Amino acid sequence: MNLPAWLPALHDLPGLPLAGQLINLCAAIMLLLAFAMLAQRRIVTLINLFALQGAVLCLSTAIVALSTGQSHLWGSALLTLLLKVILLPWILHRLVHKLSVKWDVETLFNIPTTMLVGIGLVIIAFNVAQPISEFAGTITRSTIGIALACVMLAFLMMITRSKAVPQVVGFMSMENGLFFAATSATYGMPMVIELGVALDVLVGMVIFGVFFFQIREKFDSLDIRHLEEKTKQE
């Protein structure tokens, strides 16, 4: 089968063991979820998608851990499960409930344009990741491009949303992509770094939570465009 070189995920399909195929599946779902988040207008669904992405990340990490015997990856998987699947979505849900901001997400650009830009980003990400994945010696190396694409799509989501909560979700989704990239390129970062990053995300969440309340108290809305007007006046 002569597949084009820019599709590394499928390139070495024949002969790939089951674990590798499962990881590729997870990667595909991650990318799909990233696009879903980019297209999603409702905040509650967005949070659910984020939790789902976390779950897929957790699953793929666990598969890598099982197939390669890297025991510290179990720790990362557990951390992901606790933090990104359970704790953060719960906090976000509670925030949204308390702030009663279940309304539709307004985007700065319309959704189809964003999706098109996203596709362009994925192509760039694959091209960029190709030389890296040639160096990586892991069974998951074909997914680096997807991980990078997830990071970029999350970044794009942060740019295109005008409400504060989706931006935070984008921020944390970016961290998901980063984590995935680390797992696929080098079997995860050292545990210390992973713990540190996880803590950062948690602290970031708390700070954002405080900010949300402050913003709303000040402007009666979570729309950051009010903040922009404020800075312009000053």
Added chain:
Amino acid sequence: MSPLALILLCLASWLAIGLIGAFFSRQFVLVARILFPLGALVGISVALAALSAIFTGNETAMLPLGLPGLPFHLRLDALSAFFLFLLGAVAAGISIYAAGYFRRGQGSTPGLQCLLYHLFLASMGGVLLADDAYFFMVAWESMALSSYFLVTSDHRIAEIRRAGFLYLIVAHVGAIGILLSFGAMTGGTGDYTFDGIRTNAPEGWLASAALLLALGGFGAKAGLLPLHVWLPEAHPAAPSPVSAMMSGVMLKTAIYGLLRVTFDLLPEQQWWWGALLLGLGLATALFGVVFSTVQSDMKRLLAYSSIENIGLIFAGIGLSLVFAANSMPLLAALALTAALYHCLNHAFFKSLLFLATGSVLHATGQRNLGRLGGLIHRMPWVAWLALLGVVASAGLPPLNGFVSEWLLLQSFLFTPQLPHGYLNMLLPVAAGAIALIAALAGFAMVKFFGVVFLGQPREEHLAKAHDAGRMERLGLIWLATGCVLLGVLPNFVIAALDPVTQLLVGAGFAQVSASGNWLLLAPISEERASYSGAIFLGGLLAFTLALFLVVRTVFHGRLRRADAWDCGFPLLSGRTQDTAEGFGQPIRQVFAPFFRITREHPSPFDKEPHYRIVVEDPLWHWLYLPLAWLVDLGTRVVGKLQQGRIAIYLLYSFVTLLALLVFTTR
């Protein structure tokens, strides 16, 4: 206890004194009457320890402070010991004076002043002791910051804040230059200890780049043209002891840094470095002295005079570099001795004069020369002690200013031995310029002393001026004694400078005092030129006494007091005297191209005529304002990036990320 340990202990006690002052910041009596005199005692011990260290030679130590794996290296050699002596001796006088100077309810709290002042002293000591670029920069920046806060201690006045800000900017631009210079000197080895720099020091253009950067950096601190603009602004803004400290000692740390870099760290000197320094120094000196003659603010006048003296010191260093690069160590040592001697002299007489202006300021509340006058009757102590400083600063024998200027001129007279045709022709011109500068400095000092202390009081309230307090007098006497001793006993000073010049250029003048002839100073040979301050002083005293007695006995011997200027004109007041502006007018005419003058003449029919003249620094308009305009333009362009929208900011980092990914993986 070794000298280095003693000096370190002294620096630590300065810090401790400062901290105690900050802790009991409201206890005025404790801070002013106990802590500052204690600081003066510490200063004396620093000076004594450093004096012994000049002769005992090298001593190194390592302080387990700083970053992990990057300790502070210290070294006490003859050069740093000499400057530490200067620091300690001058600081002692200024601290004693400051004990009487700071008053209740003026500026920031005395405790804060005490902390900053002693931090300033300790960090200057740190600069002089540092043996690696890291500690040097740490101490250098602490020095700059503490002095900035001292300058702006009256921060409620907008003008003072502005002056302090200017000082801060110039100091930091200079610090960048020094930092880059150290970077160039390590040559990429990453070894920032001075020992490492000495072994790996670069040659060729990299060495020249390091020198130029260091010259810019240290020149900014010393007030070298065209980086001098902060001096005339910061000195009037600062409290007088601080001005004295900055002018007397802090400027010398820049000289120290330049000497350390040019003679010690860089292995080989190029003759054109010397020519550059010499030219810059002379230009600075001429510029400074011409501007000091036309000032009407007494502290500003002294600040410009500091610029002049720094210029002379730089010229001496430049000449020494020229000689050293042509392997004439003895002549290099002569020029360097002159420069170092002038450092010491300037530290003493300029601190003395700044402190005297402080007393005048306290007594009258005036810095403007046009509102002072006749203070010698009200403030005899300050006036007579200031007279000593004035005579020293004017470079008249038998005081110290003459000795160093004489030595400098002597070293210029040896330039025909140089193997460079152009230098041979140009350096006599430089010697002439030095003579001109010395004469103009005398003019400026006559103006300073004459307008402030002589004549009639120009304002009514000057009659109520009081003399300096006991502590202030003690500080002034300490510094004035230094001026006299340095002038009368030059052979001892030159003998003490011998280890320094031995270290830097490999020759010295220890023999001048070893020959037993301590009265007569003859650095090269007695046939060539010699000078004796003590004999001159003795002769002067004898002549004055004789004249006094002759006038007293032969002449009528009666003292008659009459109204001043009473030549038949009934309506003359204290205002009918030569003003500061009037006195400086000839110089203003002669050197008109130097200035940027705006003048308003009154109309002949005006009932209340006003004459206004503003003399400004043309460099400010030619160099600094265009620079400020450029920076403003640049920031305006960059400011367009600032949209205040989070999405835009995110987009910036996104695009950067993409660009980096795409371009770096290719």
